[in-house]
Each structure stands twice: as C-alpha cells, then as structure tokens.
Amino acid sequence: MRERGLRRARRAAQDLGVDTITPDAQATEALPVVKTPKRARGIGRKRRRRLRPGDVLATATLGPRTRLVRAALSAVGIAIGIAALVALQGIPASQQAEFRAELDRQGANLIVIYPGHESADYNSPTIPLPDTAPAMIARIGPVESLLARRDLENVAVYRTDAIPLGQSGSIGAAIADGDPVGTLNVEMTEGRWFDQATRALPTAVLGQGAAERLGVGVGARVWIDNRWWAVIGVLGRLELAPEMDATAFLAPDYATQFYPDQPIASIYVSAAHGKADAVRRVMAATVNPANPRGAEITSLSDYYGAGAMIDQMFQTLSLGLGALALLIGGIGIANTMVVAVMERRGEVGLRRAMGARTGQIALQFVLEAAFIGLAGGIMGVALGAWATYLYTALGHMAFALPWWVVAAGPVISVVIGALAGLYPSLKAARLSPTVALRAI
Amino acid sequence: MTMTHLALRQVSKVYPTNPPLHALREVDLDIERGELVAVVGPSGSGKTTLLSLMGLLDTPTSGEVWIDGIEASGLSESERSRARSDLIGFVFQQFYLLGSLTARENVATGMLYQGLAPAERRARADAALERVGLAARASHRPGELSGGEQQRVAIARAIAGDPAVVFADEPTGALDQASGRLVLDCLRAANQTGATVVVITHDLGLAEMFDRQIHVLDGEVSG
Ligand SMILES: Nc1ncnc2c1ncn2[C@@H]1O[C@H](COP(=O)(O)OP(=O)(O)OP(=O)(O)O)[C@@H](O)[C@H]1O
Ligand SMILES: [Mg+2]
Numbered sequence: 001m002r003e004r005g006l007r008r009a010r011r012a013a014q015d016l017g018v019d020t021i022t023p024d025a026q027a028t029e030a031l032p033v034v035k036t037p038k039r040a041r042g043i044g045r046k047r048r049r050r051l052r053p054g055d056v057l058a059t060a061t062l063g064p065r066t067r068l069v070r071a072a073l074s075a076v077g078i079a080i081g082i083a084a085l086v087a088l089q090g091i092p093a094s095q096q097a098e099f100r101a102e103l104d105r106q107g108a109n110l111i112v113i114y115p116g117h118e119s120a121d122y123n124s125p126t127i128p129l130p131d132t133a134p135a136m137i138a139r140i141g142p143v144e145s146l147l148a149r150r151d152l153e154n155v156a157v158y159r160t161d162a163i164p165l166g167q168s169g170s171i172g173a174a175i176a177d178g179d180p181v182g183t184l185n186v187e188m189t190e191g192r193w194f195d196q197a198t199r200a201l202p203t204a205v206l207g208q209g210a211a212e213r214l215g216v217g218v219g220a221r222v223w224i225d226n227r228w229w230a231v232i233g234v235l236g237r238l239e240l241a242p243e244m245d246a247t248a249f250l251a252p253d254y255a256t257q258f259y260p261d262q263p264i265a266s267i268y269v270s271a272a273h274g275k276a277d278a279v280r281r282v283m284a285a286t287v288n289p290a291n292p293r294g295a296e297i298t299s300l301s302d303y304y305g306a307g308a309m310i311d312q313m314f315q316t317l318s319l320g321l322g323a324l325a326l327l328i329g330g331i332g333i334a335n336t337m338v339v340a341v342m343e344r345r346g347e348v349g350l351r352r353a354m355g356a357r358t359g360q361i362a363l364q365f366v367l368e369a370a371f372i373g374l375a376g377g378i379m380g381v382a383l384g385a386w387a388t389y390l391y392t393a394l395g396h397m398a399f400a401l402p403w404w405v406v407a408a409g410p411v412i413s414v415v416i417g418a419l420a421g422l423y424p425s426l427k428a429a430r431l432s433p434t435v436a437l438r439a440i
Numbered sequence: 441m442t443m444t445h446l447a448l449r450q451v452s453k454v455y456p457t458n459p460p461l462h463a464l465r466e467v468d469l470d471i472e473r474g475e476l477v478a479v480v481g482p483s484g485s486g487k488t489t490l491l492s493l494m495g496l497l498d499t500p501t502s503g504e505v506w507i508d509g510i511e512a513s514g515l516s517e518s519e520r521s522r523a524r525s526d527l528i529g530f531v532f533q534q535f536y537l538l539g540s541l542t543a544r545e546n547v548a549t550g551m552l553y554q555g556l557a558p559a560e561r562r563a564r565a566d567a568a569l570e571r572v573g574l575a576a577r578a579s580h581r582p583g584e585l586s587g588g589e590q591q592r593v594a595i596a597r598a599i600a601g602d603p604a605v606v607f608a609d610e611p612t613g614a615l616d617q618a619s620g621r622l623v624l625d626c627l628r629a630a631n632q633t634g635a636t637v638v639v640i641t642h643d644l645g646l647a648e649m650f651d652r653q654i655h656v657l658d659g660e661v662s663g
Contacts, residue, residue, distance in 0.1 A: 049553070051553070062540065062541075064536065066539065088631060346534065346536050350532075350536040353524060354552065355522060355524040355548055356552075357518045357521045357553075359518075432497075433492075434497050434498045
C-alpha cells in the first residue's frame, strides 16, 4: 500500500513534468531560489485534464437539483419572457393565418385577365386574348382552376318564345368554359355545371340573378336566340364576379357551332394559396407571349401587402415586449446565481482544494445558469404555445405557431441563462481557495 | 530510508492588509515521507496559513515550498490544481459535504478532478468508506449522519484518491472527544497505508498521540 502510494506520487510528479528532486536542507539553504524552468513545467494544453461530459452535466445540475424550488422560481422569469415571445409570435401568426384564409375566401387568390389595349388610352382598340390562353394558363403550376368567358353580344334570353324581342330583362348570354365552382369559390344552388356529355348538348347553366329574374330552375327550358336550351344547373351568388350573375351560360361545345368566333372577354384564374403574386408575375407572358401589353391583369393579392405590414408591426412590438421580459428573466437568473455563489463559497473552496481549475468552477456555474435558462425556455415554449392555442380556440381561429419560435425559445433562454451566469461564475472562479474555505 | 516529503525554505506569508500582516516569518520546515505530524499553536498564530501553503492552496510571499519533489512556485495555477487533485487530500473543520449527495457520492466527488471514470470512483469510494468504518452508511446523506460520521466521510473523500499527503485543519474541532478519537484513528490508518499526514489541532491531548508536534507561534515555527 505504501509502495503504491509512492509510485503514484512519483508518477504524478512526472506527469507534472517536474524533476523530482528532494531538497536537501543543507544544500538548498546555500542555493539561490531557482524556479523550475518553464520548459520543465511541461504541462501542455493537451495534458489538461478534462471532465467527462456526463460529469460536467451532473456537476452543473447539482445546484438546481438541490434547490429545486429556487431554480424553478428563477426559471419562471425566463419562462414568462419566452412564453410572451412565443404567444406574441404565435397569436399574430394565427391571426395572419386567419386573415389569409379570409382573404382566400374573399378571392385573394383570384386573378382576372381582360384583353389589353393597344396603348395606355383606355379608348384605344383592344388586343384580343389568344384562344390558346386558357390552355397556356392551365399549365402554370400553381394554377388550380380557371374559367374563360366569351360574351354573346345582342343575344337575348327569354323564359318562353312568346316574349317580344327587345324585352330581355338585361340577362346576358355567354359561353363559359372551365370550372366556376373552384375558380370563383361558389357552390351550385341547383343541378350541376357542364360535364363532358352536357357540354355538347343544348344545355345551359344560369347565374343566380338570371335564374331569379327568369323565375326558372333546373328542369325548365330557356329560349335563347331562337333555340331552346335545357337548364341543368343554377350557380350560387357570384360574389367574386358579380358581372356574371345575371348571365345564362351556354354549353361550350354545343354553342360554339353557332357562335364560332367570339373573342374571350375575360379569364378567371384561381392560384394556389399564397401563390397569387407568383402566378400574376408570369401571367402576361403566358397569355400573350408576343405582346405583354396584350392582357390586363388584376388581382386582390395587393391585400397581402397590407397584411404583411400589419404583421411587421405586430412582430416588432412583440419582439420588443418579449425581449424586455427576457431581460427581466435574465436578471432573475443572475440574481439567483449571485446568491448561489455566495452561499456555496465553501463548495467552491472545497472543489478547488480537490483540484478543480478556475475554468472548471466557472464552467460549472455558467452551465448551471444555462441549465436554469433551458428549463425556463422549455416551460416558456409550452406556456406560450398553450396561450396561443387558448386564444385561437376561443376565437375559432386556425392555430399557427412558427417552428422557429419553438426552436428559438430554448436556444435564446440557454444563451440568456449563460450570459446571466457569467459574472457570478467568474466571481466564483476568481475566489481564492483559502478565502473561499475561510467563509461560513 | 526516509525522504523529505514536504519542505519549506525561508517561507514568508504577508497578507496585504493595512497594515500588512506577517502571518508566517521565514519558516524552514521539513516533513519526512510517511510522518504523522500535529501542528499546534494558539489561534491566529498561522497554522491554517502554513497548511494552505504546503497544500498549494495559496502561494508564499517569498521562499520555496516543496511537496513530493516539486517546487511549487514554478507551477502555474492550473498545474497547482492538478497537483492538489493528484497528490493531496484535505480535511476541514467544517466537513464541506454536499448535502444532496450520498456519502458514497460525496467521497466519489473527491476524485472527480483526478479524471477517474465514474465506476472507478464509485469502487474507490466504497473502499474508502470501508476504511473509515462507514461502509454501511454509503447511501446515507450527510443529514442522516452524526458530526463524527460526517467527518469520517470527509476523511474517506480525502484518502479515496490515494494522495501522497493528507492535510487536516482542526478535523476534530467540531466534534466531541469520542468522535474525535475515531476521526483521529481514521487519519492514523491513512498514515499507516503510506500517506504523509499533517493535522492541525487545538487539542494538546490529541497532539500527544502524534509522532511529532510542530509548534506555531506568531508566524514562527518550531519542532
Ligand atoms: N486572507 C487573509 N487576509 C488577511 N489576513 C489573514 C488572512 N488569512 C489569515 N489572516 C490572518 O493571518 C493570521 C494567521 O491566520 P491563520 O488562519 O493562519 O491562523 P490559525 O493559526 O489557523 O488560527 P485559528 O487557530 O484560529 O484557526 C491571523 O492573524 C489572521 O487574521
Ligand atoms: Mg486555522
């Protein structure tokens, strides 16, 4: 046992890279104090002993685990800050999601294309939309559906063949090809839109206004341009295209035989959610590659701009409030750590006596503070998500929480915790072992 | 064969108070390897200061401190930390046990900075607790132990890493006579297994039981 102790001691001394000389009482008295040469110190950086990650973690969490209530209470500050940040990001995000959904209901994803004009003057001759335009538009990826309308000028619509000419009741006739239900966000109140069979038969679908004025529905016939057309469907109110509400739509394939060269009056295009701007940007070139002026394009997506502006304001405000709460939370952790270091001077002294380096003491307390921060961050994200959920559930809104908020919460709180713990930790590390051990 | 294990050469310690306080004055001291030494002296005479210097917890204002063949003034702060972890075990009047850890965990923590693996630390901790007669209390927390038992846990912590030197600063100061004797026995046992043991004590009766007494008086050392 004794031998082992000696061997160990020798080895330790050699590890330290110092010549193991035993001072001879007589000789050393005569000798000047010779410092060990730097070279002989020999303890390079690589020979620095590191704690195992598991040990570092266990040591750093010892304080919070011992004083759980205090750690939890000091984490609450951060938790509230993160919760505020999360909720204040999540609630506007939910509001924005709601706003977007509302805009979509109102046609924010609707783009309408009219023939362009030869010059900026609106009285200048129009440039007809090419017949190929609907097919070209349908090829744009984010386009979900479209409807192309050709108006039949001077074609009157009657309930019977007995009403005299010139008393049409201002119901127009049009050939509409495509899908009004998907494009214009409308339901059929009765019957159905043209399918492959009916589009080649003498059939018609009436707009809500047309049906009301004529006083007819599915099963009735209407008299248009000296022909009978069977009514197979009635559209709901066309809120997004009121100009077509009092219109009778004729089966496209059947009607085209009689009205072969009608120009396209307008094309309604429904873009995928959030893609209206992108679709709009390529629209002019798609519709009329030869002449970009050849199409006039309108959309409601300008509202998105307004939405983004509101969003920006909300975010700046909430970021500010969240930052303030986090600052207060950070001060809370700093305060806890200052107290902890003061209380645990004895422990610091003991650890130094057991061979802890100053850096290891500093790391222990920094990690401890970061750990409290992390706990606060996780609590905060949960709390904030819960508050956002509650808010959206009460308002019957869609719940939306940006993923970066969920990820950023714990990261931010760890950084804040570590920063808050920096000063107390350095204080603990700088404590000389003798002074630390003298405390109590 | 005896070897000088601890040596002070013209060591002075002046605390930079106003006026400066000469805690130790040009002390020369040699302690042989394997000695069991008591340090006695009145309060404020410089005993703790002496121990801090020999234990590399503090640096002298002047002079040389040799421990286990190493001259300490040539060491950096982190090298001294390493020397403490590898060569030295400390026992203090206040036991400095971590209240949330069991006796075994407390003892194992003593070897944390030596870089031993957790399993090895635990095994050695159990062995050390065995040596101080507390094997049965390994999973008790300090709060469940008497003062004497706590101090023996602290001794186990000091000796578990197999140090070359054990320093104890009034280890029995907070204990009654009977517990004090047990603690002393533990230190004596550590000495018998190879460690040089230096114990500060106020108890002259206790000091009688050591191989050698060193007297400190007003910063001067004799004996
Ligand atoms: N860090 C310090 N700063 C200033 N003075 C100090 C410091 N540490 C010790 N002293 C002074 O140095 C002298 C020696 O102190 P030391 O603690 O070594 O005495 P001691 O013999 O251990 O006393 P006790 O038996 O009461 O523990 C005392 O006068 C003490 O006040
Ligand atoms: Mg003392």
